[in-house]
Amino acid sequence: MYEIIAFYTFSALVIGLFGIVVLSKNALYSMTALAGGMVFISGFFFILDAEFLGVVQIVVYTGAIMALYAFGMMFFDTTRDVKEDIRCKKIFYTLSILSAVLVLIVLSAPIFSANIEAIYPTLEGVGNVQTIGLLLFTKYLVAFELAAIMLLVAMIAGIVLVGKKLDAQSDDLEVAKELK
Amino acid sequence: MIGLEHYLVLTGILFSIGIVGVIRRTNLLMLFFSTEILLNAVNIGFAAVSKYYGDLNGQIFSFFIIAIAASEVAVGLGLLVLWYKKEGTIDLTSLQMMKG
Numbered sequence: 001m002y003e004i005i006a007f008y009t010f011s012a013l014v015i016g017l018f019g020i021v022v023l024s025k026n027a028l029y030s031m032t033a034l035a036g037g038m039v040f041i042s043g044f045f046f047i048l049d050a051e052f053l054g055v056v057q058i059v060v061y062t063g064a065i066m067a068l069y070a071f072g073m074m075f076f077d078t079t080r081d082v083k084e085d086i087r088c089k090k091i092f093y094t095l096s097i098l099s100a101v102l103v104l105i106v107l108s109a110p111i112f113s114a115n116i117e118a119i120y121p122t123l124e125g126v127g128n129v130q131t132i133g134l135l136l137f138t139k140y141l142v143a144f145e146l147a148a149i150m151l152l153v154a155m156i157a158g159i160v161l162v163g164k165k166l167d168a169q170s171d172d173l174e175v176a177k178e179l180k
Numbered sequence: 181m182i183g184l185e186h187y188l189v190l191t192g193i194l195f196s197i198g199i200v201g202v203i204r205r206t207n208l209l210m211l212f213f214s215t216e217i218l219l220n221a222v223n224i225g226f227a228a229v230s231k232y233y234g235d236l237n238g239q240i241f242s243f244f245i246i247a248i249a250a251s252e253v254a255v256g257l258g259l260l261v262l263w264y265k266k267e268g269t270i271d272l273t274s275l276q277m278m279k280g
Binding site for chain 2: 004027034038065068072103107121131143151160162
């Protein structure tokens with residue numbers, strides 16, 4: 001009973017918030033709605049007995065990614081409304097129909113695959129976090145370490161891309177001061 | 181009782197919202213937000229399939245998708261800031277310099 005109430009409440013909230021993200025004219029409203037939607041999506045993970053994913057969703061998405069967006073938006077002018085002119089209506093409708101067909105095929109796939117067997121079944125009497133840890137550090141150890149390297153590279157790339165330019169600007173300022 | 185179909189329909193709706201965002205918006209920051217919606221929709225689908233088939237692979241995949249999303253944002257936002265400093269706008273039409 002509670003599962004049904006929770007599912008429909010979270011569904012309505014997430015769909016509404018993500019609708020605001022896509023349709024809003026103000027970038028700041030979009031970002032706030034996206035952060036709210038991320039938190040509510042973690043509710044689905046808790047309903048689905050995936051506590052680890054739920055916590056990771058809150059910590060990484062709402063804590064790290066949305067904070068990064070919030071800092072990134074300091075560089076842009078966000079108080080103005082986003083001005084967009086949409087041309088090429090024909091391409092827009094063609095792409096919409098194509099993607100709708102694609103989503104239909106993807107969603108109807110489980111009907112034809114009713115006889116799937118679990119390769120790594122969930123263990124009885126062991127918590128979700130524990131089983132994920134067991135699987136992550138045995139079968140998926142290489143992928144996990146590659147993900148760690150990828151995150152390190154992404155961090156360095158982010159620092160270099162944003163930080164280098166700032167340095168150059170401060171150098172320019174110092175040169176300008178010396179000239180005066 | 182909530183079945184697997186409910187979650188898959190929800191995933192489809194959220195994915196469609198994300199696709200509408202990707203197609204319709206021409207602001208690059210909005211495109212990034214739409215990409216996050218797409219990734220989140222897929223995550224819900226993976227977690228639901230993982231629960232209803234009793235298989236943990238789905239949750240592990242969701243975990244790696246979250247890691248990929250984090251690195252994508254770090255690099256993408258850096259490039260976006262650079263582009264904004266260079267051009268003064270983050271509109272998609274400002275990228276059309278190779279138009280023939």
